[in-house]
Amino acid sequence: MRDFVYYTPTKVYFGRGRENEIGNICKNYGYSRVFIVYGGQSAIRSGLLDRVKEKLAEADIIVDMAGGVQPNPRISRTREIIRLANIFNPDLILAIGGASVIDTAKTVAHGVAMPGIDVWDYHAKKAVIKKSTPVGVILTIAAAGSEMSDSAVQTNDTIDPAVKCGTNSDFNRPKFAVLDPELTFSLPQSQIGAGAADIFMHTAERYFTTAELTGNHMSDEIAEGLMRNIIRYGTIGYNDPTDYEAMSEIMWSSTISHNDITGLGTAAEKGRGGDWSCHQLGHTLSSVYDATHGASLSAVWGTWARYCMDANIERFAQYGRSVFGFSGEDDAVAREAVEETEDWFRSIGQPTNISELLGIDVTVKICEMLADNCTRGRTRTIGQLKVLGYEDVLEIYKRAR
C-alpha cells in the first residue's frame, strides 16, 4: 500500500428536510453572521432560499447574501462577492447550490480571511492559501463532490482566452454539508446525467493510473463499488429524478467520490493523487465553450482511455471484471469495458465526442487551439498514466472529435 495522508473533517447531515435544521446547526457551531452565496433563480423560485433565511432568523443569526454565480464560475463575479462579504464581515460563508456555488463560496471565504490577496493568485499558483473563513453547504446538485473535497475551481474570464483551473487545499474543506436528496428532484434530466458522469469520473481519475501508483486494495474495493453504484443508480435517477433511493445513492456517491477515500492522498503527500487528464482536457472545453463540466468529461474519456490504456492494460481489465463482470483476456476485457462505459454515458444523455458536446463541427484548427489552451501554450504536461504533452493532447482532441 502506498503512503498517504487522509483528511475529511466535513460533518455531513444527510436526509430528507435536513436543511430545516440549518439554524440549529449554525448556532451549535457558534456562528452569528452568515453570508449566503447562491446561483440563479432556482434557489429563489423553489422557496429554498427563503426557508433557509427563515430558519437562520429563528436562530437569531444575522444574514446577508449574494447570488448570480454561474456554471463555470467567473472570477470577476467572485471578486464582487468578496467585496460585498467583506462589508458584512461574516463568520460563516454558506453555499446554497452545486459545485459552482460551493467553489465560489470557498474562494469568497479565502478572500474574506485574507483581503489583501487577489484570490486568482491561489489558482495561478502565485500564492498559497494560509487562512480562510468557515464554509457551510446546502447541496442542491449531486455531481462535483465539492461539499467534502479540498478543491475549488474558478474560470478567469478577465483574460483572453479564459482559463479554468482548480486549487487544492485543506482550507477548501467545508465545515459541514447538508445533503437532502429531495432538493435534487427538480433538476433537469440533463444535469442529473452530467452529474452522474462527473461522479463516475472523480473515482475513475484516481483509479486509472500507473501500476506503480496503484496497489491500495481497500481503496480499489471502494472505488469499484462506487463505480458500480453510480452506474446503477445514475441510470435509475436519470430516468426518474423523483426516485428517492436513487437520488440518495447518487448524492452520497458524489460526496465520497471526491473526498479522497477512493484515492487517498494528494500527489504532494506522495499518495495516489490520480491522473486527472480528462479533467484538464474538459476544463479547456468548459472555459472556451462554456461546456457543462460532466459532459466535457464523458466527451473525452473513451478516447483518452484508448489512447493511454496500453500503459496499464491490467487496470482497465480489472475494471471490466469488477464493475461489469466481464471475463476473458486483459486486452479484450479492457476494450469492452471502455465501450460499455461509453454506452452508459450515452444512456444517461451524455456526449462521447467533442462535436456532440459543443454542437459544432470541430476542425483540426480548433483542436490546435484547445491543445494550446490545455497545455498553457505548450508549457505544461498533464496526466499520470501517460504523461501527455501538446502533441498527445492534440491527438486526443482530434480523435475525440
Added chain:
Amino acid sequence: MRDFVYYTPTKVYFGRGRENEIGNICKNYGYSRVFIVYGGQSAIRSGLLDRVKEKLAEADIIVDMAGGVQPNPRISRTREIIRLANIFNPDLILAIGGASVIDTAKTVAHGVAMPGIDVWDYHAKKAVIKKSTPVGVILTIAAAGSEMSDSAVQTNDTIDPAVKCGTNSDFNRPKFAVLDPELTFSLPQSQIGAGAADIFMHTAERYFTTAELTGNHMSDEIAEGLMRNIIRYGTIGYNDPTDYEAMSEIMWSSTISHNDITGLGTAAEKGRGGDWSCHQLGHTLSSVYDATHGASLSAVWGTWARYCMDANIERFAQYGRSVFGFSGEDDAVAREAVEETEDWFRSIGQPTNISELLGIDVTVKICEMLADNCTRGRTRTIGQLKVLGYEDVLEIYKRAR
C-alpha cells in the same frame, strides 16, 4: 437510503516511518506539552517510545508520560493516569499503542478537560462528555479502529463483578493518527488473528441488521469490500506478519471499519447504528474472564448469526454472494456463509466457541452468570436484528459453549 450524520475529522498519516514525523506534526498543530500514554514493555523494548520522545524533544516539545495500561483497560489505572496528567497540564494526550491505550488516552483527555467529573460516569451514562483535550495516536496494533472512531471502552475493576462498556462521543475522535504498518510486524501471531477478527466484526456488526435499517447501497458496497479485504489480507498477514502489503491492508481496513463509513451514523442520529450484540456478549466474556476482545467476538458470532439470521435471511445471503461468491437459495447461501466465516476465524487461530476461548468447561451455571452480567441483571436488552433479552442471551451463551 436512511438518514445519517457522518463525521470523521481525524487526520491520518499513513506509511513507513511516519512516526518519525511526530515532532513536526505536533508542532504544526501548535502543541507544546505532550503527555504520552502507553501500555507495557513492548513500546520501550522496541525503542519506539524513546524514538518518539527524541522527535518531540527535537521540536522543542515538553513531554511527560504514563504506562501500565493493560488489555481490557482498567478504570482504576486510568484514574491514576488522569491524576498524573493533570499535574503536568498537557495540551495533547498522545497514545502509543493499540485500542486499550487509545481508549485510555481518550478517557484521560476527558478527565484532564473536566477534572471535576469521574470518567466512569461517562461510561455509566451518568454524565455526558462536553469537553475534552486533543488526542493524537501512534498505532501499534491494527484491530479496534479506535484511532478514528468515536468510541472508548473501559472496564470498571472497582466493582464486583467487573463491567466493561463503551461510550460514544465526537469528543472521542482523535485529532490525528499516525499509521505505520511496520510497527505491527513484531506482534504475536495470535494478536494479528484476533485483530483481523475484530476488524471484520466492526463492519459485520453494522452490516447484519434488520431489512428496515439496511438499504444504503453505497455503504453495502464498502462494507462488502472491506469484509472481502480483511478476510484476504488478514489471512496473509496472520501467516506472515512481515508482509508489508498485507499488514497495510489490515491496518487501513481496521481504521475505516470503525470510523463509520461502512455503517453511517449513530442510533441517536437515526442512522444505521448497527446491531452490536456480539460486542456486548464479548464484553462480558472479557470483563469476567479477561478474554482477548477479537477472540471473544469470533467465539460467539456464528452462534449469534444462526440464532438471529431468520430475522433477515436475505442479508446473510447477500453477504454469502458478495463476499464469498456463493450462489443458490437464500437459506442455503446464508448458512454456508456463516460456516465459511467460522472456518476463516479458525484459519487465523481464533476460537468459534466459548469453551475454546476460555479454556474451561463452560457449565449452564456459568452461562447464567454471563447472561446476567451481559443484561446487567436482566435490566437491559441488546441487539437490533433481533432484540435479545436475558433468555435469548442465555440461550446463545449455552449454544456457543
